[in-house]
Amino acid sequence: NDAYRSVEISTPAADDKQTDTLRADIVKTVDQGRAVVANIAGTTTDTDGAVHSFEGGHYISVVGYRDNGQTVKIADSANPNTASYWITVEHLADWIATRGYATN
16 A cells, blocks of 8 residues: 555644654654655654754654654755754654654
């Protein structure tokens, strides 16, 4: 099935089950050569300590992973200086919280 499906994380913070589901969805989708599209809001910190803040909401793509999906690679068109960066899947899940993501 080539269709994307939407997954909601409707709570203010993601729980372990939601984070594990996100991790599995990213691994599966990236392994198929596709990206996960996430609707995020608020502020997070990447693995280098840089802050990424989109209080009004924003869309990003998850295009890679390492450590079995514990750390994920973000592609972001908002700022050419930080076009891609790595964040933990826990930070990503909480960044998506109250919104959702599209996955294969």
